[in-house]
Amino acid sequence: MPENNAEQTKPASELRFDLVSKDWVVIATGRAKRPETFAEQKRQKEETPQGDCFFCDLKNQNPPVLEYKNKDGEREVVVIPNKYPAFKHSVNLRERAIGPYSLMDGSGFHEVVITRDHEKSLGEFSVKQIRRVIDAYHERYLELSKQKHINYVSIFHNHGREAGASVSHPHSQIIALPVIDPDLQRSLNGSKMFFENRGECVHCKMLEWDLEDKQRLIYENKEFAVLAPFASRVAFETRIYPKEHHSYFERINDQEKDLLADAFKQALGRIHKGLNDPAYNFFLHTAPSDGKDYCHYHWHFEILPKTSIWAGFELGTGIEISTVEPEKAAEYLRNLEI
């Protein structure tokens, strides 16, 4: 009887507050789906046939801006300029006003990080292979962040057509921009405000709780925690955080890179297995390279599986509705054997 009552008065959803962005997110607790049901979803895979794949032809990608070869001298990872860049670098950044408006040239860099295998997604890579991708991210980050007018380097990866990947061959993208992107700017603002009010890093505060509480923890190694954020925006949102307070991704050392690769393997491998190879996006959020002080910030990767069945509401309100509780998502991913 009390249980029935509890069931009847259970709200349709919970509103959770994101401590960093100050956004409200909705967790549809009332009609949340069981985590297992996400594995039943089949995504529409429109693969580019291997024979037609431009990215498969690694050896003819010329000139790469970076290449890593295997012991047989074959290219394993290459970074090339995007053939259809959203941004091209110009030394003269023309800023101008039109009436009340202001604009500038979209000056910047747009590169693609390509790995060898046509079929395997990052979650199926070995830790060593993932480590090479992280090396490429890091090396290009260092190079691009030094360029004129570049204030932010965005590293992201789209897997699957639903996540915006126009080419199925696994690849990441690096965009270097003269402006700090609005999402990061909000994250920086929230983190700074918390630091000024409370004298501590908001991400460290959440990590401390989550590492102790363990309800949202998916995996941890010596340096990194993989967890489902309390205010998850989508079902199975997963983040990789350095456990210690580090603001600048580019200061990562070799040992940390090994452990980041391990954390990535655990995060993406579990998502791949548990959700039946879903489409997903992941991206890096790190302190900008504009020379200002961002020691209040805490870099991390955010992974957003495309599991959502709700849409449209988010556009009008900016409130996203997650159809599984992050605690249940974390438990499900944590208990998988990979």
Place this chain on the structure above:
Amino acid sequence: MPENNAEQTKPASELRFDLVSKDWVVIATGRAKRPETFAEQKRQKEETPQGDCFFCDLKNQNPPVLEYKNKDGEREVVVIPNKYPAFKHSVNLRERAIGPYSLMDGSGFHEVVITRDHEKSLGEFSVKQIRRVIDAYHERYLELSKQKHINYVSIFHNHGREAGASVSHPHSQIIALPVIDPDLQRSLNGSKMFFENRGECVHCKMLEWDLEDKQRLIYENKEFAVLAPFASRVAFETRIYPKEHHSYFERINDQEKDLLADAFKQALGRIHKGLNDPAYNFFLHTAPSDGKDYCHYHWHFEILPKTSIWAGFELGTGIEISTVEPEKAAEYLRNLEI
């Protein structure tokens, strides 16, 4: 020769600053598509067959929270509670903390506004039919905004599966929430900051320019302007603004409702014709109903056609890339004969 030079040095894109949200948006000028090409896109229409459509059965929607009948006594517009609500109202709003986190019950209302015709989208309605939909929005807004714990009433419409409409029969949704949604909050903050610094409404400032400049103007009547915003987030983004400074949608009068219906007909009719019945979302942004003073704000409707072929980048950066210049989009829509 100068033209060739101009072509060669043309940047891949422009970064435009959104005066209200402080976001940067990207207009891919370098490889922008001709507006006409958007009409060639065919969207995947998975219509619910009329016989199976739950929304077609207007007369059995009981109990409606609102109904408008035609002169034959048949229901023309009904508003019903959503069968699968994201929010249910509870008198006791349980706010609580878990460690560093805070949350509350998703208490609120979730209603659906249904119109008679199964096939016709809003852009194909007569001005009179649209007026009835606006009446329903207005009447429910007034009612819901008075309820306990309701601080914001979100009105939105999803057309087409790509825009998140799970039922093809035209319908709008109304969600009443205990919190102000983050998108609106940012818009309120930006508008307030501009007002405090400059002593005027940022939207009035932009409108003044755009009504004079006419480059981004699609249509205007005595009370409303339909325009493509300077910092368009997606191709063919279209907004409907009251020309005079009005903060609160709920204060609209009868004559203004007639002219809003006319503006909607022009906006959606042109999008329907010019872009070959694309999927789209539209939503209302208006001052919250939490009793605070928002006289710096300027209510409006935003229409976002789903024309984007870029994706994924936006998620990582929050920067959206529009593939057509708003000036060209406006010119194209303005010159259509509907």
